[in-house]
Amino acid sequence: MPEGPQMVFLKEQAEQFVGQTVLLAEGSAKHVPNNRLQGQVLTEIKTYGKEFLFCFSSFAICIHLMLFGKYAINSRLDRELRLGLEFETGEINFYACDCRLIEKELSEVYDWSTDVMSTLFDKAKALEKLHTKPERQISDAILDQSILAGVGNGIKNEVLYRRQIHPESMVGAIPEVELLKLVNECVKLSFEYLTWIREGTAKQHWQVYQKKECPRDFIPLQKGKTGKQLRSSYYCDRCQRLFLPDVL
Ligand SMILES: [Zn+2]
Structure with a gap:
């Protein structure tokens, strides 16, 4: 897509x-x-x-x-x-x-401040919107076009891997500083992706999306449908941390 x-x-x-x-x-x-x-x-x-x-x-x-x-x-x-x-x-x-x-x-x-490739993109607003549904899985939240317009399933998988966040992490359990880095990574990767498309090299730059092995750990990646949207996620159980609420 x-x-x-x-x-x-x-x-x-x-x-x-x-x-x-x-x-x-x-x-x-x-x-x-x-x-x-x-x-x-x-x-x-x-x-x-x-x-x-x-x-x-x-x-x-x-x-x-x-x-x-x-x-x-x-x-x-x-x-x-x-x-x-x-x-x-x-x-x-x-x-x-x-x-x-x-x-x-x-x-x-259109609200251009939600488009990750717009000069008007507002990351503070994106964070604020992420916090409105703290119980959501990050793999669903990151695909929400009213928060991060333009981010699709490929970018989702790659940014979660880069930031070492498990796709089934709950938004409200992810530390603020990590959420901010994740939002920044969505912008950064989108522009890198554009460069790769111009060069015709996009596929060779994916690290986990539609891949079989974790490039950090050299172990098989997990592949499964995550979140309520049941979109494909590729992730590593060893290096991507699962953030869940503390249970007393
Ligand atoms: Zn790994």
């Missing part, structure tokens, strides 16, 4: 069309009227977490690649087109994604 850094990378690729007019809009996206798009000038591209936003003068189109979404720039894939935009110098096509029309001001829809 694409995470925040993939969306920022897509933005970099698509920015060539900013300032150009949509010559043709096509595709099966139900909530995006193609006739509304034709003739409009693309004014800006933004991202919010895992969402990609084409901005026009009076509305925006939000695209979420979900689990299996794909895109192609100046080429086409052999599958059902969900949304295709043809500009003066090329085209961008989306498949198996969720598309929606946003007519409100984007600032009313």
Whole structure:
């Protein structure tokens, strides 16, 4: 599943069309009227977490690649087109994604201070929100897009491993200083991940996600579904500490 850094990378690729007019809009996206798009000038591209936003003068189109979404720039894939935009110098096509029309001001829809890749990201606010549900497992909390927008399952596994925190730790039992370091690591890793995507080296940089052995201890990693969301976690029982409340 694409995470925040993939969306920022897509933005970099698509920015060539900013300032150009949509010559043709096509595709099966139900909530995006193609006739509304034709003739409009693309004014800006933004991202919010895992969402990609084409901005026009009076509305925006939000695209979420979900689990299996794909895109192609100046080429086409052999599958059902969900949304295709043809500009003066090329085209961008989306498949198996969720598309929606946003007519409100984007600032009313999105809180950019929760996006880990935004310059407006507010880590104090992220910590505050983590504390509102102290009983939650950290592996669920870290994927909460209203707290750390853009963090997906790959980043989750890697930051927990880097900070040596077991995914089933309870948020309220993790010391404040460790939670802060974890939030900082989400930001740091997201930007490192973006660099790896640009280089085409992302997979070789993962330490535990979809791996079999702990690079610190050289013992088999545990793999299992954790939290209420039952998302895959890869972790080491030896070097990732399980924080649970003290029982008297
Ligand atoms: Zn280990």
